[in-house]
Amino acid sequence: MSDPVRTISLAHVARPQPPSALSNALVFGWRAILKFRHVPEQLFDLVMTPIMFTLLFTFIFGGALAGSPTGYLQWFIPGILVQTVVFNTVYSGMGLSTDLSKGLFDRFRTLPIWSLAPFAGLMVGDILRHLIAGAIILAIGLILGYRPEAGLPGVVGSFLLLFAIGFGWGWIFIVLGLLVRTPMTVMTLGFTVLFPVTFASNIMVDPATMPGWLQSIVEVNPVSLMTTALRGLMAGTATAAEIGRALIAPVLLTLLLAPLTLWLYRRKQ
Amino acid sequence: MTDLAIDVRGLQRHFGKVKAVAGIDLAVARGQIFAVLGPNGAGKTTLLRMLATLLPPTDGSATVVGHDLAREAEAVRGKIAMTGQFASLDEDLTGRENLIMLARLWGFGRRQARERARALLADFDLADAATRQVKDYSGGMRRRLDIAASLIVTPELLFLDEPTTGLDPNARAGVWRLIRGLAASGVTILLTTQYLEEADQLADRIAVIDHGRKIAEGTSRELKAQTGSGVLQVVPAAAGEAEAALAVLGEGAQYSAEGGRISLPVTGAAEARARLAALEAAGIEVAEFSLGSPSLDEVFFALTGKPLEEEEAAA
Incomplete structure (x- = not known):
């Protein structure tokens, strides 16, 4: 082994101009992209679950629920898009928990950078995940016969809404990631909450056949509100009120949990 | 006043009822290698994390590289670097990508960041492993990369938390050489260790910590003279x-x-x-x-009435 001492003692490197908050956030985004390249397995998880759900529900339940699999697709595709985005947000919480348990965040926290930059970076990774998973589901849907009546503008609008939904819900798991030490626990807790919330909604079926008490829950379930808005956007029939209602939960979550995230992050032992 | 890199008065940190750090005074001169020596659970890491702005103190005050720790944490962060006990690296990324990421976070441009990463990897004898994922690195390589990551911008003060724990003797000697080289280039170094030999070999001054308190401080020779x-x-x-x-x-x-x-x-x-x-x-x-x-083992025994190993087993 060569002796590293001599060379190091020569180099004294001064601090460059402090970078902008945006630049910091983009570096963390770049990290998220590198992760996709180095850990392609995570794409598998990301993509298999929605594909499985789409195929299972369409071909097994589709006929019984909507008369035919193709008929059911029109109902189900916007719903499964919402479910996928909501499920995806668990992964960034898991990633955060992993980083925290490994001490990587200690290094970030001793750097003179914008404190929220690592979280903004997680969000960049999230958006990529939503985009990839969403595109795959939409592609499968189109192959199977799904037709968004509003065409391309409807799809673009839908994806923008999906990003907003993902952004809002992401905070839940970022907070959980900060509180819970093990990534597995984040996942277990996450899905324990998410399964009932996504099933007790209008994603899979029209709530008209549910008992009255459940219908009243489903009606106010944020997931239902989002799904209704997304169906509207895809079909070109969405009203401003529908979109507004879909955004209530993401906006509230952001307002409440972003400051909490910062507070927890700064207190973190 | 300015010749002190660290000036700590009555620093405390409690976790519930446990006083992990129960009131410590410390003065570290610029350019020194200062070792905080103590068994597991003595409060070394807690002390270091407070000084590195990672953990707010329960009580007491500290000036680090000329800035108040509580009020000017951001300014402190601009002048320090910390290498934690567990490699603070992204295991999924390559060594090179880790360094580029950190250089970009410091504010280097794309090309400068790449150049900085290349230079550090060469200096730390990691050029061959530059494009391998960190999870495939050996313990010694990981530790070298971790220290390299602390030197993207040359810090005034470097914290090293148990820099050689878990390393084989060869890798340990390599890290020791590194630390000496850094100190020679003017970087103040505060390191924690539970190895008496390490403190003896490296440090200009040693503080012995036990149960969150400083029980002795001096040069290795002075501590030995205390017995x-x-x-x-x-x-x-x-x-x-x-x-x-x-x-x-x-x-x-x-x-x-x-x-x-x-x-x-x-x-x-x-x-x-x-x-x-x-x-x-x-x-x-x-x-x-x-x-x-007498060896530092005997010194520790004389100071605490307990051999070091016994303490460790109890912790």
């Missing part, structure tokens, strides 16, 4: 004469079957000479003798 004596070691030429030699040397002499060595605390060279003369007078031939300072 008040040196140690005379004698090996009789004939193994059968050990018994007789013990009798001549009297109270306090201890025979160790390993190496047939007898050791005896003495006040200094004069007493050592007198003892050796007594052995000669008794007709006992001495094959080998030495007069040395």
Whole structure:
């Protein structure tokens, strides 16, 4: 082994101009992209679950629920898009928990950078995940016969809404990631909450056949509100009120949990 | 005042009822290698994390590289770097990508960041592993990369939390060389260790910490002097004469079957000479003798009344 001492003692490197908050956030985004390249397995998880759900529900339940699999697709595709985005947000919480348990965040926290930059970076990774998973589901849907009546503008609008939904819900798991030490626990807790919330909604079926008490829950379930808005956007029939209602939960979550995230992050032992 | 890199007064950190750091004063001069020595659970890491702005103190105050820790944490962060006990690296990324990411976070441009990563990887003998994922690195490589990651911008003050824990002797010697080289280039270094030898080898000054308190501080020599004596070691030429030699040397002499060595605390060279003369007078031939300072192990024992290993087992 060569002796590293001599060379190091020569180099004294001064601090460059402090970078902008945006630049910091983009570096963390770049990290998220590198992760996709180095850990392609995570794409598998990301993509298999929605594909499985789409195929299972369409071909097994589709006929019984909507008369035919193709008929059911029109109902189900916007719903499964919402479910996928909501499920995806668990992964960034898991990633955060992993980083925290490994001490990587200690290094970030001793750097003179914008404190929220690592979280903004997680969000960049999230958006990529939503985009990839969403595109795959939409592609499968189109192959199977799904037709968004509003065409391309409807799809673009839908994806923008999906990003907003993902952004809002992401905070839940970022907070959980900060509180819970093990990534597995984040996942277990996450899905324990998410399964009932996504099933007790209008994603899979029209709530008209549910008992009255459940219908009243489903009606106010944020997931239902989002799904209704997304169906509207895809079909070109969405009203401003529908979109507004879909955004209530993401906006509230952001307002409440972003400051909490910062507070927890700064207190973190 | 400005010649102090760290000036700590009455620093405390409690976790519930546990006082992990129960009031510590510390003054570290610029350019020094300062070692915080203590067993597991003594509060070393907590102390370091507070000084590195990672953990707010419960009580007390500290000035780090000329800035108040509580009010000017951001300014402190611009001048320090910390290498934690567990590699603070992204295991999924390559060594090169880790360094580029950190350089970009510091504000280097794309090309400068790449150049900085290349230079550091070369300096730390990691050029060949540059494009491998960190999870495939050995312990020594990981630690080198971790220290390299702390030097993207040359810090005024570098914190190293147990820099050689878990490393093999070869890798440990490499890290020691690195630390000495850094100190020679003017970086103040505060390191924690539970290895007495490490503190002895590296540090200009040592603070011994136990149960969240500083129980002693000084140079290695000063700490050793605190035990008040040196140690005379004698090996009789004939193994059968050990018994007789013990009798001549009297109270306090201890025979160790390993190496047939007898050791005896003495006040200094004069007493050592007198003892050796007594052995000669008794007709006992001495094959080998030495007069040395007590080891830091013995110092720790003298200060706490407990051997270091026992503490560790209890922690």
